[in-house]
Amino acid sequence: MKKYLSFFRVRFLMGLQYRVAALAGIATQFAWGFLEIMALKAFYETDASVYPMTFQATVSYVWLQQAFLAFFASWMVDTELFDMILNGNIAYELCRPVRIYSLMASRNLANRVSRAVLRCLPILVVAFFLPQPYRMGAPQGIVHFLFFLVAMVLGLFVSVAFFMFVYVLAFYTISPQGLRIVFVSLVEYLSGGVIPLPFFPEKVLRVVELLPFAAMQNVPLRIYGGDMEGAEMLRALGLQLFWLVALVAIGSALCRKAERRVALQGG
Amino acid sequence: MERKIVSRVRLYLHYVSINVRSAMQYKTSFFLTTFGQFMVSFQVFLGIYFMFLRFKSVKDFTYSEVLLCFSVMLLEFSLAEMFGRGFDSFSGMIRSGSFDQVLTRPRGEILQVLGSKFELTRIGRMIQAVIMFAYGITHCNVDWTVLKVLTILLMIVCGTAVFAGLFIIYAALCFFTLDGLEFMNIFTDGARETGKYPLGVYGKKLLLFTTVVIPYALVQYYPLLYVWGRTDKVWYAFMPLLALWFPLPCLVLWRFGVHHYKSSGS
Numbered sequence: 001m002k003k004y005l006s007f008f009r010v011r012f013l014m015g016l017q018y019r020v021a022a023l024a025g026i027a028t029q030f031a032w033g034f035l036e037i038m039a040l041k042a043f044y045e046t047d048a049s050v051y052p053m054t055f056q057a058t059v060s061y062v063w064l065q066q067a068f069l070a071f072f073a074s075w076m077v078d079t080e081l082f083d084m085i086l087n088g089n090i091a092y093e094l095c096r097p098v099r100i101y102s103l104m105a106s107r108n109l110a111n112r113v114s115r116a117v118l119r120c121l122p123i124l125v126v127a128f129f130l131p132q133p134y135r136m137g138a139p140q141g142i143v144h145f146l147f148f149l150v151a152m153v154l155g156l157f158v159s160v161a162f163f164m165f166v167y168v169l170a171f172y173t174i175s176p177q178g179l180r181i182v183f184v185s186l187v188e189y190l191s192g193g194v195i196p197l198p199f200f201p202e203k204v205l206r207v208v209e210l211l212p213f214a215a216m217q218n219v220p221l222r223i224y225g226g227d228m229e230g231a232e233m234l235r236a237l238g239l240q241l242f243w244l245v246a247l248v249a250i251g252s253a254l255c256r257k258a259e260r261r262v263a264l265q266g267g
Numbered sequence: 268m269e270r271k272i273v274s275r276v277r278l279y280l281h282y283v284s285i286n287v288r289s290a291m292q293y294k295t296s297f298f299l300t301t302f303g304q305f306m307v308s309f310q311v312f313l314g315i316y317f318m319f320l321r322f323k324s325v326k327d328f329t330y331s332e333v334l335l336c337f338s339v340m341l342l343e344f345s346l347a348e349m350f351g352r353g354f355d356s357f358s359g360m361i362r363s364g365s366f367d368q369v370l371t372r373p374r375g376e377i378l379q380v381l382g383s384k385f386e387l388t389r390i391g392r393m394i395q396a397v398i399m400f401a402y403g404i405t406h407c408n409v410d411w412t413v414l415k416v417l418t419i420l421l422m423i424v425c426g427t428a429v430f431a432g433l434f435i436i437y438a439a440l441c442f443f444t445l446d447g448l449e450f451m452n453i454f455t456d457g458a459r460e461t462g463k464y465p466l467g468v469y470g471k472k473l474l475l476f477t478t479v480v481i482p483y484a485l486v487q488y489y490p491l492l493y494v495w496g497r498t499d500k501v502w503y504a505f506m507p508l509l510a511l512w513f514p515l516p517c518l519v520l521w522r523f524g525v526h527h528y529k530s531s532g533s
Contacts, residue, residue, distance in 0.1 A: 024449040031453040035461050042468040043318060046325050177296065181303035185310055194314040201320050 003098055004106040011107050015114025022118035029066040029123060036062050037134055052198040056137045057225030061196055063127040063136040064221050070115035071156045072217040074163075074187035081107070082180070085170050094259065101255040104167060108160050140226030147233055151220035154240040159216045161247035162187065168251050171258035191216045198227065212243040275378055282382030290387055297388060304391030308341060311463060312399065326468040332495060333464055335403030338396045339419070340462035340487055343426030344455075345392040351431045352384040357438035367530050376525060377518075380438070409494055418490050418504040425507035426486035430455065432514035433481070435521050442524030458483050465491065485510040 037059055044055050053061075065072075081104055084090045093100060127136035139145040166183050173179060188194060190213035197218050200208060208214055219236045222228045228236060290297050315337065319330040328336075348355065357380065360366045369379045409415065437451045458481065461469065466477050466488040477484035485506045493503040 021449070027450050028452055031457060032460075035457055038469045038473065039461070039464060042325050042464065043322050046327075047322055050321050052321070178299045181299060181306060185303075185306040189310045189313060194310050195317060199321060200317055204317075 004102050007098075007103060008106040008110045011110030012114045015111055016118065019118065022115070026119050026122050029069060029119065030126070033062050033066040033123075033127070034134065041133065053196065053222075053227050054225070055133065057222070057227045058196060059134065060137045060225040061221045061227075063124065064224060065193075065217060067120040067123040067127070068116050068152070068217070070112050070119065071152070072159050072191065072193070074159075074184045074191070074193070081167050082170055085167070099252075100259060101164065101168070101252045105160060105164050108163065109156070112156065112160065137225065139224050144223055144226060144229075147237070148220050148224045151223050151237060151240065154237065154244060155216045155218075155220050158212060158240055158244050158247065159187075159191075161244055161251060162212055162216070165247055165251040165254070168255045168258060171255070187213055187216075190214070192218045192221070196222070198222070210239065212247060215240040215243045275375075278374070279378060279382055283385045286382075286385035287387055300388040301391035304345075304388055305395055308392045308395050311460070312337070312395065315463060325464055328465050328468065329407065331403050331406035332491075334399045335407060335494075336465050336487060336491055337463040338399035338403055339422055339426070339491070340459060340483075341392055341396040342400065343423055343486065344430050344459045344462075345389040345396065346423070346427040347430030347434060349386050349389040349393075350381065350427075351434040352386040352389075353380045353382065354431075354434040354438040356384060358441045361441050364530060366528070370525075370528075377521070407495065409496065414501070414504055415494050418494055418507075421505070421507040422486050422490050425510045426483065429481070429483055429486055429510050429513050430458070432517040433458070435514065435517040439517070439521040439524040442528050454481060462487055482510040482513050 040058050040062070041055070044051050044058075048055075084093065090100075093103060096103075124136065127134075130136070139148060166179060169179055190208055190211060192214070197205060197208060197214060215236075219228070219240055223233055223236075315330075315333060318325075319333070324330075325333065353360075357366075360369075360380070360383065366376075369376050372379065433451070433455050437455065440451070458477075461473070461477075462483060466474050466484045474484055474488065477488075489503045489506040492498045493500070
C-alpha cells in the first residue's frame, strides 16, 4: 500500500507544477459555466413547469461540475498509459515488483486530484459571490453536505475504476483509439456531462440510472442541491459502491490475465 | 496579378492533395477520427433532442428552427476547422521551429500555414450538420425565395470567415506566448456551443457582445430571423456581409506577430 501512496504523491506533486495552465483552465471553465447556465436559464424562463429540478440546484450542479471537471471529465484520459501500452514501455513497469493495476490506478487518481485541487477552490469561491441567478447555492443541509462528500469520493473512484477498465481493454486491442472515442462520448453523455440526467426522458432515465455512468458525477452533484433525497440518495450511494466493487474486480482480473499473456511488439 | 492568384490557388490545391493523400495512408485512423468527430457533435444534438422532448420551445423558437440554427453554425465551424486547422495547431509549428522554414520560402506565410494542415476528418461533423440542416429546412415551413437561399449561402461563407479569423487570432497569440492559450477555446468552441440555440435566447448582453465584438450573431441570429420570416427587414439578409470586418484586425494582429517573431531556437 505504501508504494502506491508514494506513486500517488509523486504524480500529485508533478500535477501541481502546472499552475499557469490551471489559471487558464479556471478562466475557461468559468466562461463555460456561464454559457451553460445561460442556456438552462433560457429553458427555465420558457416553461418552468416542466423543468425537472429547481433552478438553484442546476446552477450548483453546473458550478460543481466545472470546479471538479478533472474528477470526472472523460476526455481527460491519461494518454501516457495508452502510449506505454502501444510502444511497449509498459515492459519496464511490468518488471517492477508492483501490481500494474494498482500502479496505473494510483497514477490516474493522482492526475485527477492534483488538477482538481488547483482549480476547484477559485471557481467555487467566485461562484458563491456571483450575482443572482448565477450564484452558487449553499448545500441543502448538513446531512446533504456530508453525503455529498462521500458521494464525491465514491464518484471519483468509480470514474477512475471505469477508465482503468478501458485501459485494460487496450491491452487486448493494440489500437486503443477506437475504444477511447466510443467510451469518451458514451461516458460523457450518460454520466450527465452534456445535460444533467433529470433532463432525460423518464423511460430512458430509468435504465440509465442503473448504469455505472450514473454512479459518477450524477450522484454528488445532485445530492448537493437537494435534487436527491432520503431513500433515493441511499440507493444511489449503494449503486456507487456496487459499481466500484464490480469495476475494480473485473478490471483487475482482466489486467492479471493480460499480464500473463502480454506479448510485447518490440520497440 | 491574375497569374499570381492562379498560382496560389494551384499551390494550395497541391497542399490539400498532399494532406489528403497522407491521411489516406492511415485509413483506420482516418475513419475512427472522423467517427469521433461525428460522435462529439452528435452528443450535443442528443442533448438538444432530449431537451425538446421536454420543452416545446425555447423562447418561442421551435425544435426545427433550433436545428437549422445549430446545423448552420456547425457547418461554418467545421468548414473553418477543415481549412484553418493549420492555424489551430500553430503552436506546434512555433515550438518545433518549422515556422522558420516557412519564412525562408519565397511564398506567403499565410498560404503555407493554411496548407500545412487540411483536416478532412471534419467531414464527420459536416455530415451531421447537413442531415440536421435537411431536417430543419423541411420542417420549419420556410417559403424559399432566391434571396433566402442566398442568405444561407452568405451565412455559411461569412461565418466560416469569422471562425477562421478566430483561429488566426489564436495562432497570432502564439507568437507572444509560444503556447496555445486554452482561454481562446471560449471564443471558438464557446461560439459553437452557444450557437446551437438562436443567440437571442441568451438575453440582450450576449447578443450585443456577439453582434459588436465577435460578430457571430451577424452570421447566425439576424439572417436566420429573415429566413424564418420573423422579420420583414430585408437588410437582415445581408447582415453576414457586415461580419466580414472581423477577419481584418485578425490579419493585422497576425502581421504584427510575424514581424515580432523570434524563433524559439528549436
